[in-house]
Amino acid sequence: MAIATAHRTSSTSGKARTQVPLSAHGWRGTGHTDARHQPRLSSRPVKLLSIAATWACNSRCRICGIWKRPASEPRFLDLERLRQALADPFFDGLAYINWFGGEPTLHPQLPDAVAWTRERFPAAHERAVVTNGYRVRPVLARLFDADPDLLVCFSLDGFAPRHEQRHGIPGGYDEVLRSLLFVKHTFPRRPRLSVTLMPGEVEGLEQVAQIAEYYDCEMALRPAVRGSYFLGQAEVGWTEAQIVELETLLARLPERARGNLEFTAAIPAFLRSGVHRDCTCKRFTGVIEPDATFRLCHSHDAALPIEQVPQRWERLVAAAEQQDCFQRECFIDGPYALSYLSPEHAPWLRS
Numbered sequence: 001m002a003i004a005t006a007h008r009t010s011s012t013s014g015k016a017r018t019q020v021p022l023s024a025h026g027w028r029g030t031g032h033t034d035a036r037h038q039p040r041l042s043s044r045p046v047k048l049l050s051i052a053a054t055w056a057c058n059s060r061c062r063i064c065g066i067w068k069r070p071a072s073e074p075r076f077l078d079l080e081r082l083r084q085a086l087a088d089p090f091f092d093g094l095a096y097i098n099w100f101g102g103e104p105t106l107h108p109q110l111p112d113a114v115a116w117t118r119e120r121f122p123a124a125h126e127r128a129v130v131t132n133g134y135r136v137r138p139v140l141a142r143l144f145d146a147d148p149d150l151l152v153c154f155s156l157d158g159f160a161p162r163h164e165q166r167h168g169i170p171g172g173y174d175e176v177l178r179s180l181l182f183v184k185h186t187f188p189r190r191p192r193l194s195v196t197l198m199p200g201e202v203e204g205l206e207q208v209a210q211i212a213e214y215y216d217c218e219m220a221l222r223p224a225v226r227g228s229y230f231l232g233q234a235e236v237g238w239t240e241a242q243i244v245e246l247e248t249l250l251a252r253l254p255e256r257a258r259g260n261l262e263f264t265a266a267i268p269a270f271l272r273s274g275v276h277r278d279c280t281c282k283r284f285t286g287v288i289e290p291d292a293t294f295r296l297c298h299s300h301d302a303a304l305p306i307e308q309v310p311q312r313w314e315r316l317v318a319a320a321e322q323q324d325c326f327q328r329e330c331f332i333d334g335p336y337a338l339s340y341l342s343p344e345h346a347p348w349l350r351s
């Protein structure tokens with residue numbers, strides 16, 4: 001069955017999504033189960049996998065709707081099921097494994113999963129966890145035992161008032177800094193700070209850059225979008241004056257605080273007039289959600305049960321490449337995909 005005609009399932013993101021149906025006969029019901037009739041694996045299989053361990057969150061960010069997802073949705077990913085699915089040789093070439101959510105540290109089995117991910121993908125360039133940093137130090141200690149090479153990324157949106165206003169957690173800013181300090185003194189890998197830019201609130205960027213300098217962190221920047229993944233919570237109407245303010249600020253930042261330079265340089269043009277590049281996401285990335293489905297990106301409708309990915313991924317990509325699936329939030333996921341990757345470590349993004 002073609003993706004376009006596959007049936008719709010209940011929504012995991014506030015809008016209807018497409019579930020590619022399970023079939024004992026393989027893609028499009030051809031009846032072929034013989035390995036000779038399976039689609040050939042592409043020479044460019046998935047390189048980056050983002051895994052939403054849970055939709056649960058202990059924060060209530062006003063730019064994000066993940067914490068508002070209906071309680072009826074699967075909340076916590078079945079990590080044993082994931083482990084079995086990722087054992088398939090299809091995933092051997094994964095270079096980036098990124099745990100996110102919701103707040104991934106709330107998943108009680110995350111440290112175990114981080115430990116087996118390290119064993120499964122020892123040569124991956126990056127195994128990372130993205131966290132809001134609240135009450136996470138006991139989990140961080142367990143994550144260090146599980147994988148000392150883990151990259152820990154904290155979301156930080158400016159000094160205390162700005163950050164706490166956005167997250168709605170009084171005292172949250174100091175808490176994040178304490179967690180950051182813990183990581184800095186425990187993990188050999190430099191932590192990363194992620195700042196999400198909002199119109200009229202970009203002064204936070206300069207402040208996070210100062211913190212990054214002080215604590216010797218990497219930085220990653222991105223604009224907030226009103227995306228389906230975030231359930232459309234952000235107010236993202238940028239005026240020309242606000243874009244100019246951002247441009248001025250970006251120009252003043254030291255290069256090392258600008259994250260992925262190509263992506264960051266493209267932010268003002270994106271805010272003015274949208275995206276000016278083809279989607280790279282389709283061929284390299286995958287997202288796994290807590291209901292154990294796989295998508296090419298956060299925004300793509302078609303979903304596969306994770307066990308079906310090795311057999312069906314190539315057709316999924318081929319269908320996506322024929323489809324105009326672009327949406328505004330694709331700036332983050334797609335055309336400038338992988339905003340936080342440095343091009344030197346992701347040469348396949350250029351191929």
Ligand SMILES: C[S@@+](CC[C@H](N)C(=O)[O-])C[C@H]1O[C@@H](n2cnc3c(N)ncnc32)[C@H](O)[C@@H]1O
Pocket residue numbers: 057061063064065066100101102103104130131132154155156194195196222223224225226227230233234
């Ligand atoms: C969804 S959170 C998941 C991990 C963890 N809970 C955290 O906040 O770091 C990942 C990142 O998405 C960002 N984010 C939230 N809402 C967004 C939106 N509407 N547009 C773009 N980024 C958004 C957050 O600022 C955070 O840095």
Ligand code: SF4
Pocket residue numbers: 057058059060061064065066067101102103132
């Ligand atoms: S941005 Fe992260 S911390 Fe904030 S509500 Fe969304 S998932 Fe939770």
Ligand code: SF4
Pocket residue numbers: 279280281282296297298299300301320325326327330333334335
């Ligand atoms: S165009 Fe957008 S929805 Fe389609 S694969 Fe790329 S990032 Fe995903």
